[in-house]
Amino acid sequence: MQYISTRNLRFVLNEVLDLAQIRSFPAHAAFDHEATEMTLDAAKQLADQYLFPYYREMDKNKAYYKDGEVHVLPAVGEGMRAMGAAGWLSAAWPYELDGQQMPTVILNAAGLIFQAANGNLAAYSFLTTGAANLILNFGTDQLKSAYLAKMAAGEWQGTMALTEPQAGSSLSDITTTYEDLGDGSYAIKGQKIYISGGDHNATENVVHLLLARKKDGPKGMKGVSLFVVPKHLPQGDALVDNHVTTAGIYGKMGQKGYVAAHLMFGEQGTTRGYLVGEEFRGLNNMFQMMNEARIGTGVMAAASASAAYYASLQYARERPQGRHPGNKDVNAPQVLIIEHADVRRMLLFQKAVVEGSIGLLIQCSLYEDLSKISEDAAEKERAHLLTELLTPIAKSFPSEYGTEAVSQGMQVLGGAGYTDDFPLEQIYRDIRVNAIYEGTTTIHGLDLLGRKVLMHQGKGLQFLTEEIQQTLTPALADPATQALAETLAQGLASVQQVLGHLLGLAQKEEDPRVYLADATVFLDYFSLHVIGWLWLREALVASRALPTAAGEEESNFYRSKIQTASFFFHYIFPRTAGHKRTLLGSGRVTLETGPELLV
Secondary structure, three states: OOOOOHHHHHHHHHHHOOOHHHHOOHHHOOOOHHHHHHHHHHHHHHHHHHHHHHHHHHHHOOOEEEOOEEEOOHHHHHHHHHHHHOOOOOOOOOHHHOOOOOOHHHHHHHHHHHHHHHHHHHHHHHHHHHHHHHHHHHOOHHHHHHHHHHHHOOOEEEEEEOOEOOEOOOHHHOOOEEEEOOOOOEEEEEEEEEEEOOOOOOOOEEEEEEEEEEOOOOOHHHHEEEEEEEOEEEEOOEEEEOOEEEEEEOOOOOOOOOOEEEEEEOOOOOEEEEEOOOOOOHHHHHHHHHHHHHHHHHHHHHHHHHHHHHHHHHHHHHOEOOOOOOOOOOOOOOOEHHHOHHHHHHHHHHHHHHHHHHHHHHHHHHHHHHHHHOOOHHHHHHHHHHHHHHHHHHHHHHHHHHHHHHHHHHHHHHHHHHOOOOOHHHHHHHHHHHHOOOOOHHHHHHHHHHHHOOHHHHHHHHHHHHHHHHHHHHHHOOOOOHHHHHHHHHHHHHHHHHHHHHHHHHHHOOOHHHHHOOHHHHHHHHHHHHHHHHHHHHHHHHHHHHHHOOHHHHHHHHHHHHHHHHHHHHHHOOHHHHHHHHHHOOOOHHHHOOHHHOO
């Protein structure tokens, strides 16, 4: 069964984006076109064998906690080790650490394949990579030697242990403490909740990258440091209990095969942690992993929506139901539901969201690569600011619209979609958490409007405008895309008007709550323009490729791109008009609604 289009991934990598620049750097020279093709093929082959067959089984035979142990399917460990053995968990690492120096743009394209096949299982592996990357970038040689090989092999799980009962996204309020033991280690005491991958029996050790506050140290973010806190301490060839206690795991709406644990540290003995990076730089260092995880969350959401799209598309091509309006002959054969216009509307909505999200995520990955490896200071800054500006969108758009897309897919199946005979109901439950992971949509709205738009006096916004203009100019001259380009151009003029209004509020109002009250509405408004740009660009590329398309299948692929872009601008982009009215409005409904009125 299809769960993602590798043809679409190749279209974005090979036809929409120019990877020649990335390949020109010695570090990535090995990833020429042929190597990229082989990489995607290898990812699909591994996903088909180790991930996809267990997606629904991980839901039906969910993780559970019994007698102090967290039980998961053996497939979790087998899949992690298979991905480790194939080099996926350390793919971006340098050659000297047995990595492949794979560019992020290619790695995340492969990540979309893994996540679409089985986001529950893939998440264990790539969470481990994120934790290991912190040790790689900030840890001592001793920490690297002790942990990286096992984590890269998929033998040890890695986690990000931030959230506490009284401090969700407010990391400056964490209360888990540390004290220097004088031997290079620190005593960690406290608890963490909702820790993904926090404990399970498919791996012999779990390595927590944990934030803690110095006991009696500075308040707020200044007192927070980052530690490696393993479940078991490696001592030679042995593993010794480090008194990390699992209080239990959470019963979740979805992702039932992907553990979320409640952990306690230092309750049954001394829990030792090892400082990662400088003391009191914990949040700064952790944000590296958080930014990676935000893109990763977008990848997970887009991939889940992709799996739902292809499941509902297959159903629509097989399920006969009803007849065309106007045909009253009950003896006439029923038509497949894909023949009905409204079913095609729902399928087009899914396709527009899935492929728009994929285009955004791969574009962000390319910017991230350039921000890290370019030797040109101006290019490096440009790529960095574009990555920063687009990250809230890359996390939130696939998560919010992906959930809506899966809902539309379920509607395509009708009553069948609500049963567990088909995967739609599981995907719907699984994808919902992506809008919560790595900061809720509200937080990313505040980040975009309160910080990213204003960074460096709006330089990132200027760079993005230039990128969009590079698409608009030729698109306005192409008959196939001219009308779409005109719609986007008008929308961008409105964005300037809205931003001018909001920035005026920020200057006039003493209370920042006025400026930020509708930050989430602005996030959606701005996101739709960004996705509009990406769809316009894909339609333009498809229009140019169509005359020389080799065969009917290729011709239909390019025609589908143009048609889906048209759907986006006719059915989804018009939402911006309502957002504009809200953002320019003078009413302060949410601010003026006192808690006592919510009865």
